[in-house]
Amino acid sequence: MxxxxxxxxxxxxxCHGVMMLHPNEKKKFTVNGKEIExxxxxxxxxxxxxxEMISAADTKKIMEILIPKxxxxxxxxxxxxYLRVSNQTVYNMIKSKRIKAVKAGREWRFRKADIENYLNxxxx
Numbered sequence: 512m513x514x515x516x517x518x519x520x521x522x523x524x525x526c527h528g529v530m531m532l533h534p535n536e537k538k539k540f541t542v543n544g545k546e547i548e549x550x551x552x553x554x555x556x557x558x559x560x561x562x563e564m565i566s567a568a569d570t571k572k573i574m575e576i577l578i579p580k581x582x583x584x585x586x587x588x589x590x591x592x593y594l595r596v597s598n599q600t601v602y603n604m605i606k607s608k609r610i611k612a613v614k615a616g617r618e619w620r621f622r623k624a625d626i627e628n629y630l631n632x633x634x635x
Contacts, residue, residue: 521555521564524617528559538565542577549573567616574615583623590621594630 521530538552552573553566565573585593590610591601601619604610611625 523557523560523562524564525562526557526560528557530555530557530562530564538573540573540577547577549576564614564617570615574613574620585621585623585626587619587621590619590626593623593626 519532522528523530533554533556535551536554537548537550538554539546539548541547552569555564555566556562587598587601590612591598594601601610605612605619610621610629612619612621614620
């Protein structure tokens with residue numbers, strides 16, 4: 512969504528509350544154990560539960576900076592298929608921090624290497 516057409520509010524997918532636009536904020540990301548702060552990020556924040564969502568345009572730019580192009584990324588369905596579990600199981604794994612994930616706009620993204628590390632650590 513371009514900056515000129517971005518709405519001032521969205522609906523929270525977590526609690527269905529109102530998410531208000533907070534433009535040009537600083538946001539911290541942790542990548543490979545290193546913390547990186549990005550300025551000028553447009554964030555939608557839920558007034559009820561505090562859930563945050565970054566605009567799609569900003570998400571794309573941030574992903575290009577933080578994740579090397581050589582890394583294979585999976586969406587939720589691809590990660591579930593790779594693990595041979597349901598989408599709900601993947602959501603539960605994210606919530607319990609068993610696997611690493613990045614929320615890109617409204618969707619989750621997974622580095623294939625992180626999924627493989629999880630599998631290697633949990634297969635005996």
